[in-house]
Amino acid sequence: xxxxxxxxxxxxxxxGDYADLAGPAIEEWLAHAIASRWDPVRRVIPDGVESVxxxxxxxxxxxxxxxxxTSGGTGPAPRDLTPEAMRMVMEKELPGFGExxxxxxxxxxxxxxxxxxxxxxRGTTLIIxxxxxxxxxxxCLSAVFPAVPYALDLIGAGRIETNPAVIQAFRPG
Amino acid sequence: xxxxxxxxxxxxxxxGDYADLAGPAIEEWLAHAIASRWDPVRRVIPDGVESVxxxxxxxxxxxxxxxxxTSGGTGPAPRDLTPEAMRMVMEKELPGFGExxxxxxxxxxxxxxxxxxxxxxRGTTLIIxxxxxxxxxxxCLSAVFPAVPYALDLIGAGRIETNPAVIQAFRPG
Amino acid sequence: xxxxxxxxxxxxxxxGDYADLAGPAIEEWLAHAIASRWDPVRRVIPDGVESVxxxxxxxxxxxxxxxxxTSGGTGPAPRDLTPEAMRMVMEKELPGFGExxxxxxxxxxxxxxxxxxxxxxRGTTLIIxxxxxxxxxxxCLSAVFPAVPYALDLIGAGRIETNPAVIQAFRPG
Numbered sequence: 001x002x003x004x005x006x007x008x009x010x011x012x013x014x015x016g017d018y019a020d021l022a023g024p025a026i027e028e029w030l031a032h033a034i035a036s037r038w039d040p041v042r043r044v045i046p047d048g049v050e051s052v053x054x055x056x057x058x059x060x061x062x063x064x065x066x067x068x069x070t071s072g073g074t075g076p077a078p079r080d081l082t083p084e085a086m087r088m089v090m091e092k093e094l095p096g097f098g099e100x101x102x103x104x105x106x107x108x109x110x111x112x113x114x115x116x117x118x119x120x121x122r123g124t125t126l127i128i129x130x131x132x133x134x135x136x137x138x139x140c141l142s143a144v145f146p147a148v149p150y151a152l153d154l155i156g157a158g159r160i161e162t163n164p165a166v167i168q169a170f171r172p173g
Numbered sequence: 174x175x176x177x178x179x180x181x182x183x184x185x186x187x188x189g190d191y192a193d194l195a196g197p198a199i200e201e202w203l204a205h206a207i208a209s210r211w212d213p214v215r216r217v218i219p220d221g222v223e224s225v226x227x228x229x230x231x232x233x234x235x236x237x238x239x240x241x242x243t244s245g246g247t248g249p250a251p252r253d254l255t256p257e258a259m260r261m262v263m264e265k266e267l268p269g270f271g272e273x274x275x276x277x278x279x280x281x282x283x284x285x286x287x288x289x290x291x292x293x294x295r296g297t298t299l300i301i302x303x304x305x306x307x308x309x310x311x312x313c314l315s316a317v318f319p320a321v322p323y324a325l326d327l328i329g330a331g332r333i334e335t336n337p338a339v340i341q342a343f344r345p346g
Numbered sequence: 347x348x349x350x351x352x353x354x355x356x357x358x359x360x361x362g363d364y365a366d367l368a369g370p371a372i373e374e375w376l377a378h379a380i381a382s383r384w385d386p387v388r389r390v391i392p393d394g395v396e397s398v399x400x401x402x403x404x405x406x407x408x409x410x411x412x413x414x415x416t417s418g419g420t421g422p423a424p425r426d427l428t429p430e431a432m433r434m435v436m437e438k439e440l441p442g443f444g445e446x447x448x449x450x451x452x453x454x455x456x457x458x459x460x461x462x463x464x465x466x467x468r469g470t471t472l473i474i475x476x477x478x479x480x481x482x483x484x485x486c487l488s489a490v491f492p493a494v495p496y497a498l499d500l501i502g503a504g505r506i507e508t509n510p511a512v513i514q515a516f517r518p519g
Contacts, residue, residue, distance in 0.1 A: 075327060076265055076267060076294050076299075076324055076327050076328055077327040077328065078328070078329070080265075083265075084265075092422055092426075092429075092430075092462065093462070094422055094459070094460060094462060095268075095441075095444065095448075095462065096448045096452075096458065096459030096460065096461060096462075097459055098268065099272055099445055099448065099449075099459070100448075100452070100459050102268075102269045102272065102273075103272075106273070109343060109345065110319035110320045110341075110343045111319075111320045111323050111324075111343055111344075111345060112269065112320075113267070113269030113270055113272070113273050113317060113320050114267060114269065114320055114323070114324050114327070115269060116265065116266070116267060116268065116269075121422050126422075144459060146456035146457075147456045147457045147458075147459050147460055150457050150460070151422055151457075151460050154421060154422050154423040154460070155422055155423065155424070156424070168456075170455060170456045170457050171457075172455065172457060248500060249438055249440055249467050249472075249497055249500050249501055250500045250501065251501070251502070253438075256438075257438075268441075271441065272445055275441075275442045275445065275446075276445075279446070282516055282518065283492035283493045283514075283516045284492075284493045284496050284497075284516055284517075284518060285442065285493075286440070286442030286443055286445070286446050286490060286493050287440060287442065287493055287496070287497050287500070288442060289438065289439070289440060289441065289442075
């Protein structure tokens, strides 16, 4: 059974100043895109290098999730610290994810170039950073998800089958 | 009052072997693009990790400029050392700037992929590396400037209004 | 006389489990693309940070090759360690190469974003990582080679002339 972490990183959502919209948007997107069985592991935490580092390494090393999708904290503002935590957690960075997500978002908004989102591998867990806004989350997931099932195969994580009407997963022969 | 550093990095221009064309090209571009009030802070310095590092950190920490645009020193040649200085100065790198500037320049010349230009934040200063040639400077500024006013808002720098006939600045609602 | 290293990085090819297809594909591509005289220096080695690091630094520092093209070891799997070795060997990374190669490969397969291939300079040697599959090798070489002769000029390596029917090398005037 594949388990997918859905980690909302936001000072305000974690304090309850507003409802977390990003986590439910990710979960709904995955519910449409994934055809095989999977379980979500949801969490909402404050911004901060140490808070994000601790949760990401726990999700990878202790909970051994197959995939973790984060949202938030990737911009240039002082409290945007997700990339700093990623740098401490990733064993292998996959720069193509950030490039393609920025490029896809750039078709919608020129400020997409301000995002520092990336992806990387820790053990048998793939971690991908997403933006905080639901519309941008959809754009980014649609851009990279065709490569995710094969990435999970390569790192020894669980097997995902996608719903081909939503996402055409590609596994080289 | 927003203050913008225009920093030409070139052994030969700093020795007076030839006139600095890059600095005036940047200033002229900004004069057309920015509608609100701003002051330029011009400087021409030699290549070198220490020379560039010292001036960039002074411009950010002591002079507290809002934006610094550098030109030159981003190629693969032995005296191209701007990226090495940037690595010591940036608190947060914004990789999307380099990606988008290389991609825009690539429409003109295939050697655009040799550029190591990037951008990053130090305190409340945004630093963006530009190429040395005036034509390439225009291409790069046009590609990234729509995101610059919002970037300055996010890092706590001064507010810029653009001339919409030249640059459509974008601030998410 | 320009000398070009062709380095296949593969546990299985180095053990003889299967024939090395990547090295010959690179050599054949170069034979069509380069019009001036050059000599290949072929090697097949196992994956691993230390094995790749040692050979790359020997090819640059001792053999003083002008250009080294590696294939393999750039994915996210546990034994893909070419980028880790590159990080130890490169004096200047040229991120535009990886960006453009991933973008070109992405037109063929969505899993191109999983590649961590890059390029960099060590002394007077340019090192470029290529994928392991011959079709992807052609795609990547065609995407970046127009900039290679000028890159070699800039770092003080030997001069290459290309066959303009295959590759239009560009040297800014």
